[in-house]
Amino acid sequence: MRLLFYNISSFLPIFRPQSKSVLFMIDYNNPELLVTPHKVRSGKIEWRSPSNIALIKYWGKYGQQLPCNPSISFTLDAAYTETTLEYGPKMSDKPGVAVDFLFHNQHNKPFADKIEKFLTSLLPVFPFLSQIELTIFSSNSFPHSAGIASSAASMSALALCLCTMEDELFGTLSDDVQFEQKASYISRLGSGSACRSIYSKAALWGATPESQASSDLYAIGWGHHLHPVFSTFHDDILIISKEEKNVSSTAGHKLMEGNPYSETRYMTVQARLKQMIYALKNGDVELFGDILEKEAYSLHGLMMLSDPPYLLLRPGTVSVIEKVAEFRKTKKIPLYFTLDAGPNVHLLYPDEYQDAVQAFIKSELLRYCAEGSYIPDKVGTGPKQL
Ligand code: PMV
Secondary structure (H helix, E strand, O other), rough: OOOOOHHHHHHHHOOOOOHHHHHHHOOOOOOOOOOOOOOOOOEEEEEEEEEEEEEEEEOEEEOOEEEEOEEEEEEEEEEEEEEEEEEOOOOOOOOOOOOEEEEEEEEHHHHHHHHHHHHHHHOOOOOOOEEEEEEEEEEEEEOHHHHOOOOOHHHHHHOOOOOOOHHHHHHHOOOOHHHHHHHHHHHHHHHHHHHHHHHEEEEEOOEEEEEEEOOOOEEEEEEHOOOOHOOOEEEEEEEOOOOOOOOOOOHHHHHHHHOHHHHHHHHHHHHHHHHHHHHHHOOOOOHHHHHHHHHHHHHHHHHHOOOOOOOOOOOOHHHHHHHHHHHHHOOOOOOOOEEOOOOOOEEEEHHHHHHHHHHHHHHHHHHOOHHHHHHEEOOOOEEEEE
């Protein structure tokens, strides 16, 4: 398999979606990955893959799940998906992909349809998927209805299983770097932000002059650049609402296309990424927190400036944000928040303040959480094959 990728977009002064025209795409399509049907062995592959939290947010996409701006994230630990993929010779004469999907050991038709559609879209990359039968079991470490976007964890777990299956059947992905890159690429096709979950501690996704190795097509591991204070950072997730969002991330990305402020966003986010990278490398927690919160406000500001505008924050979100600012000021503890595309609040802080922050969460913040629920999480070491 040839992996050729030249990214000359890093020579451009400004990164904008238009830079797609200068990407020479990696070509993972490989018609040779076919098995001899009666010789297929049965196999079972299991991966645990975590969620991640974007510090600089990906918001707006072009082409096939390509980001309009680069993003950087911490890989999480406690919020993960475990996926088991069983494969064997195809018994049915069903053309195309034959997959059975169980979520928390229960058949789930909407999820199964989504997975089948995704696997079908991957046939040019993994043509052997039409020659075998698959059963996929998936479960999350957090309650399904917790209002947490689980697609990063679930899509990265599935992508890792698929790449391991390719390697088991053809021995083509024994090189760790190539394996991770392909797993990140496939994860991205499933859910953009999922491509960042492949790596230990931190990941960078999207072409940026900050890194020669960066790409819109897959994320790269960034954990080795972190100052030690960030390697043990906490991210406690406060579940403000468990209800399904009224505007999905997919619809939100789409609304960036007509948003009059999107160009300004794409022109300014590079400078913000640069500052965030500086803070992460140098252990500048105050600068980190400042940029982190500005990003959360920007993301939700862009939603409010969309046409039509929409609001995903809930009264509890705003109360928590105010309480956090007050706590930081009075206690002089570097506790900062960020938000995903939803009302839940991520609280980020250095390990040394764990006891003080968790006492504060329990006494002051759980009252704003749906059924008092929160997930204490932290920076994690990335996916694990089980
Ligand atoms: O990966 P998606 O399509 O669910 O989009 C994720 C978008 C944000 O969570 C808001 C930001 C990010 O970079 O993760």
